[in-house]
Amino acid sequence: MSVTVQTDMFDAGAQLSAFCHDLPDAGGVVSFTGIARMDDGKTERLELEAYPGFTEPWIEALVAEARTRFSLSAAKVIHRVGSILPGEAIVFVATAARHRRQAFEGADFLMDHLKSRAPFWKKEHGPDGARWIEPRQADYQDLTRWSADHTLKEGS
Amino acid sequence: MSVTVQTDMFDAGAQLSAFCHDLPDAGGVVSFTGIARMDDGKTERLELEAYPGFTEPWIEALVAEARTRFSLSAAKVIHRVGSILPGEAIVFVATAARHRRQAFEGADFLMDHLKSRAPFWKKEHGPDGARWIEPRQADYQDLTRWSADHTLKEGS
Amino acid sequence: MARVLLFGALRDLAGWREQIFEGVGDLSGLQSDIARLYPDLTEALKGPGVQIAVDKALVRGNVSLSTQTEVAFLPPMSGG
């Protein structure tokens, strides 16, 4: 289990290779890579901020919950902060499990929560100025798919 | 869109890097890597066979359906045939889409169909001899999740 | 003439991968020919989940076979 919050760019493929390198008897590995979109020039740059000392443990607790809930044999999260340009990766999640459904659901669960619950603040800079991004309604709806998830709903 | 059936081993991370290299305005990339399990020594080797000239077009039709159905901007499938040892990757699927849910569902859909519909035959060699593997009941049940999918249910 | 291909468990059962059958008019006739020559295959070829491809396209029911046809018997599939 590994959680990293970093300003440096990363290569999703290199991360997946490293993740796959020593997986004891996993049958399936799922990765998700979130990429900053250009949105037809509306976004020139994203600025992402975390709360150091708060954000990392929050994600670690989330990953621990995912491991238990989906019987994951391994899981990894990388989340960038700082200035991010369109086309660059923002977030990387990888999960390994005995069966593919567990790996898929684990990654899906992690991303739904990272997207609308994790302690990050995101500002979009474009030709018309800057604005803070809040989760879309669809992001909040995605969360309801995991409704047995009381702990995280309470925001811990 | 790319479909490859090959005997050579591949590195999932290198495939993901290549896939991410030129994605026009995708917001999310999902990959799935299926790995041959050791199963506590029960499996010594897998032997996979395709029907050349039939298997590739079948997968291409599946990928085309996934692209339309989940608005994928790109998709890639690599499937190995021949002799495969525990720990080696058997199948790799990558999908890219504007929003993460599309990418997740596209990859999930592709894997469910590859697992129990795609024209491959799989033989497991172990200490007690060899046996042909048929999809588990769970694999067939997974397929019912995509029940609007009439074309593929008819087996074409 | 039909070139018959067997895959997976069917091939192990038959002990052959590929055979040429001459003078074949339709799929039903071909199946009868196979059953006569290889009685052990009769049931298996009709088994649950066995699909048939003629010239690399799946077919259902009986179809007429042109000359130079490839007929593949495909037992339940399992990838990934």
Add this chain to the structure above:
Amino acid sequence: MARVLLFGALRDLAGWREQIFEGVGDLSGLQSDIARLYPDLTEALKGPGVQIAVDKALVRGNVSLSTQTEVAFLPPMSGG
């Protein structure tokens, strides 16, 4: 003494990121102090989706604040 941290849109609204507030007994008292000094923040700090962390643990309702406490106001979050 409480070190107050603002994140995201709250920080832009306030024009500051971090401030020390002296002589603070509990969270309600701190919120009153902030509202007196920065009236523009009063509504925003109570806004929908604003969570409060005391010493990096989320809290609900009023809590007493020990000395050397860190209080963070966290507007709606958005990662990935």
